[in-house]
Amino acid sequence: MRMPDNATWTASPDGDPERACPIAPVVDIVFSRWTTPILWTLNTHGRQRFVELERRIARITPKVLTQRLRQLERDGLVVRTYHAEVPPRVEYEISELGRSLAPLFAHLTEWATDNLPKVDRARHAYDSAGDPAGSLPSAKR
Amino acid sequence: MRMPDNATWTASPDGDPERACPIAPVVDIVFSRWTTPILWTLNTHGRQRFVELERRIARITPKVLTQRLRQLERDGLVVRTYHAEVPPRVEYEISELGRSLAPLFAHLTEWATDNLPKVDRARHAYDSAGDPAGSLPSAKR
DNA sequence: CGGTATCCTGTCGGATACTG
DNA sequence: CAGTATCCGACAGGATACCG
Numbered sequence: 001m002r003m004p005d006n007a008t009w010t011a012s013p014d015g016d017p018e019r020a021c022p023i024a025p026v027v028d029i030v031f032s033r034w035t036t037p038i039l040w041t042l043n044t045h046g047r048q049r050f051v052e053l054e055r056r057i058a059r060i061t062p063k064v065l066t067q068r069l070r071q072l073e074r075d076g077l078v079v080r081t082y083h084a085e086v087p088p089r090v091e092y093e094i095s096e097l098g099r100s101l102a103p104l105f106a107h108l109t110e111w112a113t114d115n116l117p118k119v120d121r122a123r124h125a126y127d128s129a130g131d132p133a134g135s136l137p138s139a140k141r
Numbered sequence: 142m143r144m145p146d147n148a149t150w151t152a153s154p155d156g157d158p159e160r161a162c163p164i165a166p167v168v169d170i171v172f173s174r175w176t177t178p179i180l181w182t183l184n185t186h187g188r189q190r191f192v193e194l195e196r197r198i199a200r201i202t203p204k205v206l207t208q209r210l211r212q213l214e215r216d217g218l219v220v221r222t223y224h225a226e227v228p229p230r231v232e233y234e235i236s237e238l239g240r241s242l243a244p245l246f247a248h249l250t251e252w253a254t255d256n257l258p259k260v261d262r263a264r265h266a267y268d269s270a271g272d273p274a275g276s277l278p279s280a281k282r
Numbered sequence: 283c284g285g286t287a288t289c290c291t292g293t294c295g296g297a298t299a300c301t302g
Numbered sequence: 303c304a305g306t307a308t309c310c311g312a313c314a315g316g317a318t319a320c321c322g
Contacts, residue, residue: 021178021198023246026253029260031172033314037162050284057162061316066285076263087283088322097259104248105164111245112167118238119170122217174294191304202296207305228303229302 029075030101034060034068039098040105042078047093072098170216171242175201175209180239181246183219188234213239 030036034057041056042048048056054065069092072078077098083089171177175198182197183189189197195206210233213219218239224230 021181023177023181023249023253025257026249027172027177031168036164036168040162040164054284062285063287063317064315067315074264074267075260076267077260082284085283088285090284097256097263100256101252104245104252107245107248108164108167111242112164115238115241116166119216119218122238123215126215126217195304203305204297204307205295208295223304226303227302229305231304 029077030104032068032071034064035072038065038068038072039077039094039101042092042094043099043102043105047091050090050092053092077101170218171245173209173212175205176213179206179209179213180218180235180242183233183235184240184243184246188232191231191233194233218242 030039037057037060038053041053045052045056050062050065050069053069054060054062057065069078069080073080077095079093079095081091081093083091171180178198178201179194182194186193186197191203191206194210195201195203198206210219210221214221218236220234220236222232222234224232
């Protein structure tokens, strides 16, 4: 049996399935569908209205945007401000807690820059490996 | 228009919807359903066989486990080794590329430790705020 | 404007059965 | 053991219409 040498991930003695992966809850909260683009947009463009978000994220439907915003608000990552005017105005901004994700996202961006090309190459290698005449990668790039 | 003061997230001039969130692809690759537990398990327990993974992750079905493992293999995050014996033996281990995620996961763990309680509190606050007599949180904790 | 309500479809993942 | 194949139900998310 082989144990990884790096101690960056610490093993929790696995009794439960969930406990086997301590970061599962965070992933649920932060990396659910649409939440990342929403948080990103709110952080980069600051406080903005519903329609602005809708337009910037694009392809998201108002229904889903509402759902995700409510969820993020409930989780304390986003602050919703309702202005009782006519027409009504609602503004969303990232909370302090939400902002605390910034370094994490930066790290993620860094990893993407460094390694996404590798992922791409791995994919092409994998795909061409299955091909009949794929043994000779003379064609393609 | 308000620009956030921290430069940790750098804005890409938003033309495209996808470009609006540069980390979306990474999220797809690393934080898809089940991938995080799988990577975590592979990293903490080292190289292991299909059944071991199946047992450790628990509640995952063989079908889905296979799907995700194939995907991770294709993305170059996991290495699959097939031993042509009887009975057949297949071992999975995390790749170098996969291991490069370790610091990221560590950060995630750290964030979880520091902030998950806050998320929990935010949720309870949000939930009780909607309640009729929720103004007096005398009951409950 | 900022949603909610309703309907409807596509996809993910579970259950089960079977193979090399 | 390590999967694949097939069926099937749940539910996320889209389209549309409407409201305060």
